[in-house]
Amino acid sequence: MVKSLEEVHEELNVWGFPHHPWEFTLGNTHITLNPKTLVMTWIVMLLVILFTVSATRNMNMKRPGKLQLMVEEIFLFLRGLVYENMDPKKGAGLMSLIFTLFIFLLFSNLWGLVPTMMSPTADVNTTAGMAIMVFFLVQFMGMRYKGAGHFKHFLEPFPFFLPLTIVEELAKPVTLAFRLYGNIYGGEVLIAVLLGLLGLNTFIFGGFIPSVVWLAFSIFVGFIQAFIFTMLTIAYISQVVKEHEH
Amino acid sequence: MEALGINYTLVAQIINFVILLIFLRLVVYKPIVNILEQRQQYIANNVAAAEEERKQAEALRQQYLAEMQKAREEAQAIIQQATKAGEDKAQEIVEAAKAEAQRIKESALEEIAREKEKAVAELRDQVASLSILVAQKIINQTITPEIQHGLVQEFIKEAGDLPC
Numbered sequence: 198m199v200k201s202l203e204e205v206h207e208e209l210n211v212w213g214f215p216h217h218p219w220e221f222t223l224g225n226t227h228i229t230l231n232p233k234t235l236v237m238t239w240i241v242m243l244l245v246i247l248f249t250v251s252a253t254r255n256m257n258m259k260r261p262g263k264l265q266l267m268v269e270e271i272f273l274f275l276r277g278l279v280y281e282n283m284d285p286k287k288g289a290g291l292m293s294l295i296f297t298l299f300i301f302l303l304f305s306n307l308w309g310l311v312p313t314m315m316s317p318t319a320d321v322n323t324t325a326g327m328a329i330m331v332f333f334l335v336q337f338m339g340m341r342y343k344g345a346g347h348f349k350h351f352l353e354p355f356p357f358f359l360p361l362t363i364v365e366e367l368a369k370p371v372t373l374a375f376r377l378y379g380n381i382y383g384g385e386v387l388i389a390v391l392l393g394l395l396g397l398n399t400f401i402f403g404g405f406i407p408s409v410v411w412l413a414f415s416i417f418v419g420f421i422q423a424f425i426f427t428m429l430t431i432a433y434i435s436q437v438v439k440e441h442e443h
Numbered sequence: 444m445e446a447l448g449i450n451y452t453l454v455a456q457i458i459n460f461v462i463l464l465i466f467l468r469l470v471v472y473k474p475i476v477n478i479l480e481q482r483q484q485y486i487a488n489n490v491a492a493a494e495e496e497r498k499q500a501e502a503l504r505q506q507y508l509a510e511m512q513k514a515r516e517e518a519q520a521i522i523q524q525a526t527k528a529g530e531d532k533a534q535e536i537v538e539a540a541k542a543e544a545q546r547i548k549e550s551a552l553e554e555i556a557r558e559k560e561k562a563v564a565e566l567r568d569q570v571a572s573l574s575i576l577v578a579q580k581i582i583n584q585t586i587t588p589e590i591q592h593g594l595v596q597e598f599i600k601e602a603g604d605l606p607c
Contacts, residue, residue: 229450253474322452
């Protein structure tokens with residue numbers, strides 16, 4: 198009765214997504230795209246827009262609605278994190294990015310728990326894209342507030358540590374990308390594995406319990422990973438924008 | 444890169460994210476910030492108003508306390524004044540009564556002295572007449588009116604020297 202992972206994936210593919218990347222050539226560039234990831238990303242984007250827009254229409258200052266309260270609380274929580282870690286004057290401009298990042302990653306992580314759907318963050322392209330964006334953002338913020346002095350920290354404490362500090366800097370986006378990807382992809386694989394291991398007859402005898410437990414834990418992991426990614430983004434930016442205390 | 448499964452989807456995802464970021468920045472971000480600012484403003488106003496009212500209440504309290512103190516002092520002053528006036532009045536009445544009593548006593552003494560004078564004069568006359576009568580009896584009517592008159596005068600003179 199035990200099915201292979203490929204069989205489970207094949208059974209779950211009720212929407213008929215192709216198994217191979219979509220390939221075409223634009224000019225001289227050979228472009229490959231993962232259709233399932235893109236479609237799921239667009240769905241998640243629509244969900245985020247639906248959620249935030251419906252939460253921010255007809256806002257009431259004295260009697261906030263449930264959705265409004267949720268969005269406000271998320272926003273205030275993130276703003277608290279940002280203002281704790283850097284000068285509020287520098288942090289205020291980042292708030293829209295941090296807010297979008299957190300809410301997009303959160304929805305992405307949770308969307309994979311809906312049956313037959315997939316988290317955009319279970320594709321390494323999404324997480325690597327986010328991480329690279331954060332990496333360039335960090336460099337940009339560093340140069341904006343310190344100019345060329347931003348690159349001085351590569352030579353500290355000693356100039357011959359340069360290779361190490363470069364590796365350290367490059368490790369940041371790599372770990373950001375693979376931490377999130379590994380957690381979410383692993384969670385989805387385990388969902389499929391549990392489905393494959395436990396046939397229909399096992400379900401009658403309580404075989405669904407591991408799946409339920411794992412889904413609950415995946416919700417937790419989704420929140421935690423979205424939070425960690427956002428928190429690390431804030432931390433990396435705050436490192437490069439803060440004044441050096443001498 | 445291919446082995447890791449990284450392809451142009453990465454670029455597409457960045458573009459997707461930037462589109463979402465711009466949309467949320469334009470449509471969603473502003474109302475949230477506005478409402479939070481409004482609430483902050485509202486709470487700050489409330490706190491300021493409460494503080495203001497507390498100050499006013501304190502000022503009113505001080506004013507009332509001062510007024511009460513003033514009223515109490517005034518009442519005290521009025522009572523003192525009244526007491527003093529009463530005492531003065533009593534003193535005056537006592538003085539007047541004393542003066543009246545003195546006057547009555549003096550007039551009574553005068554009356555007594557006058558009555559005594561009158562009684563003494565009467566007594567003298569009678570004593571003199573009686574003496575003459577007795578003397579007439581004794582002398583067996585040998586005395587002339589001239590002698591009698593001389594005797595009477597002498598007697599009166601003597602009787603005037605009597606202590607009575």
